[in-house]
Structure formats: structure tokens, C-alpha cells
Amino acid sequence: MADYRKMWEELGMDVESHDNLCEVLPQAIGDTFLAQENRPEKMDYFDFVISEVHGVRPAELKKFREEGGKVFGTFCAYVPDEIIFAANGIATGLCAGSQFWVPAGEAVLPANTCPLIKASLGARFSRTCPFFRLADMYIGETTCDGKKKAYEILAEDVPMHIMDLPQMKRPVDVKKWADEVRILKDVVEKVTGNPVTKENLAENIRKINRKRAALQRLYDLRKNPNVPISGTDVLLISQIAYYDDPERFTMKVNELCDELEQRAAQGVNVAKGKKRIMFTGTPMAVPNWKMHSLVENCGAVVVCEETCTGTRYFENQVDESGTTMDEMIDHIAERYMKINCACFTPNTGRIDDILRLAKEYNVDGVIDVHLKFCQTYDTESYFVERKLKEEGIPVLEIETDYTETDAQQLKTRVEAFIEMMD
Amino acid sequence: MADYRKMWEELGMDVESHDNLCEVLPQAIGDTFLAQENRPEKMDYFDFVISEVHGVRPAELKKFREEGGKVFGTFCAYVPDEIIFAANGIATGLCAGSQFWVPAGEAVLPANTCPLIKASLGARFSRTCPFFRLADMYIGETTCDGKKKAYEILAEDVPMHIMDLPQMKRPVDVKKWADEVRILKDVVEKVTGNPVTKENLAENIRKINRKRAALQRLYDLRKNPNVPISGTDVLLISQIAYYDDPERFTMKVNELCDELEQRAAQGVNVAKGKKRIMFTGTPMAVPNWKMHSLVENCGAVVVCEETCTGTRYFENQVDESGTTMDEMIDHIAERYMKINCACFTPNTGRIDDILRLAKEYNVDGVIDVHLKFCQTYDTESYFVERKLKEEGIPVLEIETDYTETDAQQLKTRVEAFIEMMD
Numbered sequence: 001m002a003d004y005r006k007m008w009e010e011l012g013m014d015v016e017s018h019d020n021l022c023e024v025l026p027q028a029i030g031d032t033f034l035a036q037e038n039r040p041e042k043m044d045y046f047d048f049v050i051s052e053v054h055g056v057r058p059a060e061l062k063k064f065r066e067e068g069g070k071v072f073g074t075f076c077a078y079v080p081d082e083i084i085f086a087a088n089g090i091a092t093g094l095c096a097g098s099q100f101w102v103p104a105g106e107a108v109l110p111a112n113t114c115p116l117i118k119a120s121l122g123a124r125f126s127r128t129c130p131f132f133r134l135a136d137m138y139i140g141e142t143t144c145d146g147k148k149k150a151y152e153i154l155a156e157d158v159p160m161h162i163m164d165l166p167q168m169k170r171p172v173d174v175k176k177w178a179d180e181v182r183i184l185k186d187v188v189e190k191v192t193g194n195p196v197t198k199e200n201l202a203e204n205i206r207k208i209n210r211k212r213a214a215l216q217r218l219y220d221l222r223k224n225p226n227v228p229i230s231g232t233d234v235l236l237i238s239q240i241a242y243y244d245d246p247e248r249f250t251m252k253v254n255e256l257c258d259e260l261e262q263r264a265a266q267g268v269n270v271a272k273g274k275k276r277i278m279f280t281g282t283p284m285a286v287p288n289w290k291m292h293s294l295v296e297n298c299g300a301v302v303v304c305e306e307t308c309t310g311t312r313y314f315e316n317q318v319d320e321s322g323t324t325m326d327e328m329i330d331h332i333a334e335r336y337m338k339i340n341c342a343c344f345t346p347n348t349g350r351i352d353d354i355l356r357l358a359k360e361y362n363v364d365g366v367i368d369v370h371l372k373f374c375q376t377y378d379t380e381s382y383f384v385e386r387k388l389k390e391e392g393i394p395v396l397e398i399e400t401d402y403t404e405t406d407a408q409q410l411k412t413r414v415e416a417f418i419e420m421m422d
Numbered sequence: 423m424a425d426y427r428k429m430w431e432e433l434g435m436d437v438e439s440h441d442n443l444c445e446v447l448p449q450a451i452g453d454t455f456l457a458q459e460n461r462p463e464k465m466d467y468f469d470f471v472i473s474e475v476h477g478v479r480p481a482e483l484k485k486f487r488e489e490g491g492k493v494f495g496t497f498c499a500y501v502p503d504e505i506i507f508a509a510n511g512i513a514t515g516l517c518a519g520s521q522f523w524v525p526a527g528e529a530v531l532p533a534n535t536c537p538l539i540k541a542s543l544g545a546r547f548s549r550t551c552p553f554f555r556l557a558d559m560y561i562g563e564t565t566c567d568g569k570k571k572a573y574e575i576l577a578e579d580v581p582m583h584i585m586d587l588p589q590m591k592r593p594v595d596v597k598k599w600a601d602e603v604r605i606l607k608d609v610v611e612k613v614t615g616n617p618v619t620k621e622n623l624a625e626n627i628r629k630i631n632r633k634r635a636a637l638q639r640l641y642d643l644r645k646n647p648n649v650p651i652s653g654t655d656v657l658l659i660s661q662i663a664y665y666d667d668p669e670r671f672t673m674k675v676n677e678l679c680d681e682l683e684q685r686a687a688q689g690v691n692v693a694k695g696k697k698r699i700m701f702t703g704t705p706m707a708v709p710n711w712k713m714h715s716l717v718e719n720c721g722a723v724v725v726c727e728e729t730c731t732g733t734r735y736f737e738n739q740v741d742e743s744g745t746t747m748d749e750m751i752d753h754i755a756e757r758y759m760k761i762n763c764a765c766f767t768p769n770t771g772r773i774d775d776i777l778r779l780a781k782e783y784n785v786d787g788v789i790d791v792h793l794k795f796c797q798t799y800d801t802e803s804y805f806v807e808r809k810l811k812e813e814g815i816p817v818l819e820i821e822t823d824y825t826e827t828d829a830q831q832l833k834t835r836v837e838a839f840i841e842m843m844d
Contacts (some may be wrong), residue, residue: 110800112534140767142589145567148767149801155768162767164595167564168586176598345562345570345584346577375797378532379571 004055004130007062011133018128021100022054025287032289036230036296038270040263042256043233049240053286057092057243058130064090065134070192073135074242075120076143077283077308077339078165080332082208082318083185084139085246086201087192092131093242094138096123097288099402108153109146114371115401116285117146124154131243137191139184141165143343144376161187169337169344178333185329201328205318211246214253215314221260222303223361227271228263229256231279231302232292238309239286271301275364275421280354280384282370282377283308288402291369291410298414304361306354312339315353342376350380351387358393364421365394367414372401394421426477426552429484433555440550443522444476447709454711458652458718460692462685464678465655471662475708479514479665480552486512487556492614495557496664497542498565499705499730499761500587502754504630504740505607506561507668508623509614514553515664516560518545519710521824530575531568536793537823538707539568546576553665559613561606563587565765566798583609591759591766600755607751623750627740633668636675637736643682644725645783649693650685651678653701653724654714660731661708693723697786697843702776702806704792704799705730710824713791713832720836726783728776734761737775764798772802773809780815786843787816789836794823816843 008015029051033043049056061071072084073094084091096119104126105118123129140151141163151160163180166173185196218237221228237256241249277300279291284307292302305311318335322328340350358366368384370377381397388395396417400406430437451473455465471478483493494506495516506513518541526548527540545551562573563585573582585602588595607618640659643650659678663671699722701713706729714724727733740757744750762772780788790806792799803819810817818839822828 108804110797110803112795112800113797142767145765145797146801148589149764149798152768153801153804162590164588164590164592166586167570167589168584170586172601173586179594342571343567345564346574373534373795373797375532375535375567375795376571378534379568379575381532382530382575 004059007059008054008130011058011062011130012127013130013133014127017126018054021098021128025053026051028287028289032232032293033236036232036270038268039233040229040256040259042252042259045252045255046233046236046240049244050236050286054130057245058134060245061090061092061131061134065136070136071134072188072191073131073138075138075147076141077313078141078143078336078341079139079163080181080184080336081246082201082204082332083181083196084188085207086196086204087185087188087194088200089188089192089194091139092135093285094120094123094131094135095242095283095285096120096129097239097285097402101126101128102402109150112373113146113150114282114373116283116371117150119285119402121150121154124157137161137187139163143341144374146373165343167343167345169349174333174337177337178330181329181333196325198323198325198328201325202320202322205320205322205328205332207246209317209320211241211250211253212314212317214250214257215241217257218253218260219304219311219314221257221264224264225362226264226267226269227276227301227303228260228268230270230296231277231305232289232296235284235289235292235302235305235309236286238305238313239284241313242286242309271303275300275418276303276362277301278304278306278354278358278361278363278366279310280306280366280368282374285309290400290402291367291398294407294410295367295414298411298418300414300418303363304357306350306357308341311353311357312341342380347380351383354384355387355391358388358391363393365396365417367396367398367417369398369400372399426481429481430476430552433480433484433552434549435552435555436549439548440476443520443550447475448473450709450711454654454715455658458654458692460690461655462651462678462681464674464681467674467677468655468658468662471666472658472708476552479667480556482667483512483514483553483556487558492558493556494610494613495553495560497560497569498563499735500563500565500758500763501561501585502603502606502758503668504623504626504754505603505618506610507629508618508626509607509610509616510622511610511614511616513561514557515707516542516545516553516557517664517705517707518542518551519661519707519824523548523550524824531572534795535568535572536704536795538705538793539572541707541824543572543576546579559583559609561585564589565763566796568795587765589765589767591769591771596755596759599759600752603751603755618747620745620747620750623747624742624744627742627744627750627754629668631739631742633663633672633675634736634739636672636679637663639679640675640682641726641733641736643679643686646686647784648686648689648691649698649723649725650682650690652692652718653699653727654711654718657706657711657714657724657727657731658708660727660735661706663735664708664731693725697722697840698725698784699723700726700728700776700780700783700785700788701732702728702788702790704796707731712822712824713789713820716829716832717789717836720833720840722836722840725785726779728772728779730763733775733779734763764802769802773805776806777809777813780810780813785815787818787839789818789820789839791820791822794821
């Protein structure tokens with residue numbers, strides 16, 4: 001990584017502690033990504049972005065703020081980026097996928113909290129992540145008990161705005177969510193000092209839709225019997241989607257897809273003879289590459305993720321036909337309420353999604369993986385696994401965290417699962 | 423217990439397994455309640471109700487149903503009984519406080535779920551609780567991840583209606599809750615076939631308010647320097663409040679209070695020289711008497727519970743001034759939204775309550791006790807304990823479940839806590 005120490009110091013970071021985090025990154029990137037054979041050339045952009053993860057994008061955000069811009073940190077696929085960008089703000093993901101941050105999170109949270117939430121608070125309080133320093137305001141939501149309560153502790157250290165996500169999916173709930181989007185619009189306008197105009201909002205709806213379309217194009221290419229890209233590489237792209245500049249990201253994903261189309265036509269296949277696996281479950285925040293790396297090193301290939309760092313992030317477009325502010329906000333609410341997060345009761349749409357995706361991606365088996373202490377996904381596993389079994393699709397449930405303590409046990413289980421599919 | 427085997431068989435219960443549960447009850451009641459010295463005479467009603475817990479009230483409910491009445495099972499202090507009784511239905515609590523039911527719950531739920539939720543599902547699926555058999559419909563709510571997801575599994579076996587409880591407490595959220603109360607009214611009218619009239623609703627608002635007033639009167643008596651009743655006895659009354667006939671219960675509590683006033687005037691004190699303890703945290707569903715029994719056997723006295731089986735159940739009245747249906751429902755929603763459950767974000771009102779109650783009941787120390795894997799109360803402990811420490815009030819945090827495995831360790835910790843207050 002280039003020398004960003006001055007920037008990190010200016011951001012009030014604990015630079016010495018941060019050095020320990022940076023030290024392990026090149027090795028992890030090398031082992032996880034660069035060591036793969038026959039990679040698409042256009043992965044070079046994403047390799048660069050991750051190798052400079054705490055430098056290049058933070059430097060852009062810092063410059064943006066120095067010019068008067070406001071940055072909004074988000075934790076969830078449910079927060080509508082359209083609104084933030086329409087007020088000339090920048091939205092950036094704040095989910096934290098490293099065990100490095102967990103101990104500082106456990107200093108304020110129960111140990112029985114999912115590692116993603118512990119790492120998020122740890123990243124803030126340990127002052128070792130520039131994104132957590134650069135956000136002028138965090139946007140939280142009431143998706144789960146762990147997050148909604150953790151936000152109260154965060155709010156002692158940083159301005160927080162919370163969106164009350166309904167816990168059901170009746171038409172009345174979509175209306176309630178539209179009202180929350182309206183409240184968010186007011187908040188974002190106040191913080192940025194910029195009005196959200198109809199023109200700006202329409203433009204940003206199209207912009208974020210194009211980003212979703214690019215990700216859908218990438219995922220569609222994985223449906224090919226010749227799989228032109230590894231799941232590990234796609235996971236990295238999905239993670240970068242949360243914090244990169246949307247337009248540049250869209251362009252880079254489309255450039256990659258151009259190459260992947262050529263590869264597919266040429267019969268390039270990173271997965272020859274390998275079993276096709278779909279992940280379903282909790283998000284895998286950067287740099288949590290544990291399960292993809294494990295599965296693909298066991299000789300299978302990941303072809304789809306029904307997760308928030310997967311299809312839940314980009315499936316469904318915002319209807320672009322709205323002409324009034326109210327229509328556009330209603331369309332935004334409708335699109336986001338189609339995300340089938342396990343926070344809803346009931347959440348039968350997710351089961352439908354899983355069965356549909358298993359067919360679309362022609363998978364040999366599903367790994368239902370959730371982070372420890374994620375009650376919603378853990379409980380919903382009851383239905384996920386029963387339904388997959390009824391449909392004759394092999395399924396393996398895994399509960400894990402960010403540590404390496406279960407690595408050997410997981411390897412044994414995944415190997416046995418892959419063998420079983422023969 | 424009298425012979426109710428015929429009734430249990432007619433209710434489709436697993437009577438043999440149920441026998442095992444019934445076998446241990448007399449001993450538990452004897453040890454926990456009857457062995458106490460100098461008890462109020464008017465506890466005899468509550469002793470009778472608990473000794474016949476699966477008989478006398480279930481028989482009433484069964485008769486009520488045979489006459490065409492409908493029974494609604496509830497899990498939460500947030501479900502407005504007023505609406506159910508106004509439709510000539512009966513509301514009855516379904517929370518389950520025994521380890522007996524946990525294994526059957528764990529057959530369908532993650533082990534990392536709170537014992538109250540596991541026991542609730544276990545009680546249903548093991549067919550060993552008549553209340554779970556007698557309810558025509560269960561009314562759930564989205565108070566926590568564990569419950570809202572568990573309800574989906576219950577819904578495969580029994581009709582469920584879910585109320586979407588907002589997760590915040592802005593004026594807009596009180597309105598949303600009023601809309602949920604309106605939806606509940608429609609559902610209850612449909613199931614019972616009885617309209618909720620203005621007259622019926624007004625009458626039942628007054629009826630449930632009188633019940634709250636009786637419980638407030640009981641609690642006020644505990645503020646006396648001469649404590650006329652043990653905390654263990656009051657806990658039993660609070661538990662029975664959830665399922666007994668409201669009018670009879672109110673009368674019996676008031677009769678007890680008459681006696682307690684006399685005892686107070688005569689200087690009767692069940693707590694001479696004992697430290698005064700307040701519990702705060704998660705509900706203690708019947709027959710979970712573990713912590714009260716432990717603390718009072720360690721030589722302290724429990725004078726208040728800031729729990730759902732305590733002040734959260736009865737504090738605040740529904741405004742009786744409403745004359746239209748809309749006004750009455752708005753007043754019901756306003757009252758229930760004053761319950762400071764840890765499911766809300768933020769939930770500063772609960773901290774205010776705890777400090778207020780600690781003064782009102784002149785407590786020497788607070789035990790912040792929550793059931794294992796209850797993320798909301800566990801996370802909120804961060805604020806509860808910090809604030810109590812700032813105020814110089816001794817506080818002990820305890821996480822426990824329904825097993826006896828931690829009994830010795832808890833005893834040691836509670837003894838040390840009580841000694842420390844000297």
C-alpha cells in the first residue's frame with residue numbers, strides 16, 4: 001500500500017495499531033486472490049482497490065469532504081443510496097469483516113453478538129478504519145436486535161440517523177418504509193445543505209440501477225456451464241460495490257464482463273469438473289473471504305451468493321417511470337422492500353429466491369452459512385434446509401465467525417459435503 | 423392437583439409426558455412459597471391458582487370455548503388485552519418459564535435462542551401445556567428477533583396473528599402502533615364473530631385499568647420500610663396476572679392489599695434488617711422463580727421488578743376520556759407505547775424508570791438479570807449498569823437460563839453482592 005500515514009493521522013486514527021492490520025493484508029490478498037490460476041485480466045482494478053483499501057478511496061472521500069461534501073456511512077443493503085447521492089452526498093458501506101476489530105467491539109457489546117456487529121463497533125472505537133472516521137453521519141436501520149441496540153452505543157461517538165424498518169411485508173409496511181425514506185431525504189438535505197431535486201433523484205435512480213444491472217450481468221455470466229470467474233473474485237467485487245464510486249465501479253464491472261463474455265465464448269472455465277455451490281445466508285463483509293476461499297480450495301466453485309453481498313444487493317431495479325418526488329420515493333421503497341432479509345416475519349420470499357437461484361445457476365449444492373449469534377438467519381435455516389431437502393438439493397448448514405479456530409473442522413465438513421455430491 | 427386427566431386428554435395433550443411435569447410442581451411450590459415464614463393469609467388464593475395451574479383456569483377456558491367463546495394466547499406485555507376482552511374473547515399469557523419445555527423447543531430452534539422462546543415452542547409442540555392447547559389463535563409481535571422468527575415455526579401448527587411493533591418511539595411510531603391495534607380489532611372481531619363496540623371497549627379499558635391499579639397498589643405497599651410481603655410472593659401474583667380472569671384477579675389482589683395495609687400498620691415486616699433488592703431485565707415467566715428464590719434465600723428481600731412480570735406490565739393507565747372508537751384506540755396505543763422494552767432503539771426511558779424506581783422503592787442494590795441469548799436486554803445492560811454506577815447504586819449483572827447448572831455460582835455471586843452492600 002502507498003504511504004497514507006499522514007492522512008490516517010489527520011483522520012485521528014490509531015496509526016500504530018492500524019499498522020498491525022495493514023501488515024497482514026498483502027499476504028491475505030496474495031493467498032486468497034492472486035494465487036488463483038487463470039484469472040480474468042480485468043480483475044486488476046479490483047485487486048488494486050483492495051490492496052489500497054484504506055488509502056485510495058478514503059483519500060477521495062477526504063478530498064470530497066475538504067471541498068464541503070458530506071459522507072454517509074451505511075451498514076445495510078436496505079439504506080437507499082439513491083437519496084444520499086441525489087443530495088450530492090456520498091454513501092459508503094461500513095460493515096466490518098475482520099477479527100482484528102472484534103475485541104474492541106466486545107469491550108462494549110455482549111460476546112454473544114454477531115462478529116459483524118462487534119467488528120463494526122470495534123472499527124469505530126479502535127480508530128483503525130478510515131471509512132469509520134470519514135463518515136459525517138452513520139445511517140442505521142432496525143434490521144436486527146444486535147444492530148439496533150449497538151447503534152445506541154455508536155451514537156455516543158458519532159451522529160447517527162436510524163431508519164425504522166418494518167418487520168413485515170404487507171402493503172402498509174411498504175408505505176411505512178416510503179415514509180422512512182422521506183425522513184431520510186430530509187435528514188440528508190439538512191446535513192449536506194443540498195436539496196434533493198426531482199432531476200437529481202431521477203438521475204441517481206438511473207445511476208444506481210445501472211450499477212445493479214452491471215452486477216446482474218456479472219452474475220448472469222456465472223450461470224454459464226463454463227464458469228469464467230471464481231466465486232472468490234466475485235465476492236471481492238460485491239464487497240467493493242458497497243464503498244466504491246458507483247459510476248466508476250459500474251464501468252469497471254462492465255469492462256470485466258466484456259472480458260468474461262469473450263472467455264465464455266472461448267470456453268475458458270475456472271471450474272472444470274467442479275461442483276457448483278451456492279451460498280445463502282449472512283453477508284460477508286470485506287475482508288471476510290473465509291468461506292469462499294475454503295470452498296474453492298476444496299475443489300468446488302461458488303457460482304452464486306444469496307446474501308447481502310450477493311443477489312440481495314442488486315436484484316430488482318427501482319422503477320424509473322416516476323415523475324414526481326412522491327412517485328420516485330414510492331418506487332424506491334417498493335424496490336428495497338423486495339429485499340428478502342431474514343429480519344422479516346414471515347420471509348417466504350427468501351425461500352422462493354433460494355429455489356429459483358439454485359435452478360438459474362444450476363447448482364449442485366447449497367451451503368447455508370450464517371455468522372454466529374445471527375438469530376434471524378439461524379432460525380430461518382429451519383425453513384431453508386427443509387425446503388431444499390424437499391427439493392432434493394443437497395444442503396450443508398454452517399455457523400461460523402471471523403476466527404480461524406474452526407478452519408480444520410469446516411474443511412472436513414465441506415470436503416465431505418462436496419464428496420457426497422458425486 | 424385435582425384430577426384433570428380427562429380434560430387434558432380431550433385437549434389432545436401428551437398426558438404421560440405431562441405427568442412428569444406435574445410430579446415436580448407440588449415440591450417446587452412447597453419449597454418456594456409455602457416454606458416462607460409469616461406469609462399474608464390472602465396468598466391462599468394465589469397458592470391455589472398455582473397449585474392447580476393446569477387445571478382450574480384451563481377448565482374455565484375450556485367451558486368458555488364450549489359455549490362458543492374464543493381464546494387468544496399472547497406472549498408479550500405489548501398486546502392490548504382491552505381489545506380482546508371487548509370482543510368477548512379471553513386473552514391468556516403463553517410465556518413458558520420451565521426447563522421442562524426447552525428440549526422440545528431446541529428441536530426446531532437454534533440452541534442460541536433464549537430459554538423463554540424455546541420453552542414456548544416446546545410447550546406447544548410437546549403438547550404438555552393446556553394453555554397452549556386452548557388458544558384458538560396466538561397473537562405475536564415483533565419485539566425481538568428470536569420471537570418474530572419463532573412465530574413462523576409456530577404458525578405451521580396454530581393460527582397466528584402478528585402485530586408489527588415499531589422499533590422506535592417517535593410520535594409517528596405511536597400512530598403506527600395505533601394502526602396495528604386497529605388491525606388487531608378487525609382480526610379479533612372476525613375470529614370471535616363479535617363486534618368491538620364503543621361501550622364494550624370503554625368498559626374493558628376501565629376493567630384492565632382497575633387491574634393495573636390493583637397491581638400498583640400492591641407494589642406501593644412494598645415501598646414501605648416494613649415490607650409486608652416477599653418478592654417471591656409478588657412475582658407469583660405478577661405471573662398469574664397474565665392468565666387469570668381479570669376481574670377476579672383484581673378483587674383478589676385488592677383483598678390481599680387490604681391485609682397488607684393492616685400488616686404494615688401493625689409493623690409486620692418480612693424483611694427485617696434485610697437488604698432491599700430491585701430486579702431489572704427480562705420477564706420471569708411462570709414457573710421461573712429461580713432468581714427471586716435465590717436472592718430471598720440469601721437473606722435479602724426483593725421489593726421491585728422493573729420487568730414485564732413487574733412494573734412494565736401495569737405502570738401507566740389507558741386514558742379513559744376517549745368517546746369515539748378512534749380516540750379509545752389512540753389512547754390504548756399511547757399507553758402501550760410507554761412500555762420501555764429493550765426492543766426499542768433508543769430506549770432511554772427505561773434508564774429513567776430504573777433510576778426512578780430505585781428511589782421510589784429505596785433499594786440498596788439492583789440485580790440486572792437477563793435470560794441467556796436475549797440480545798436486546800444484554801446489550802442495553804451497557805447503559806443500565808453505567809448509569810447505576812454513576813448514581814452510586816450497587817449493581818450486579820447476571821445472565822442465566824432455566825437450568826440449575828449455575829445455581830452454586832449464582833449463589834456465591836449474590837451472597838457476595840449482598841455482603842458488599844453492608
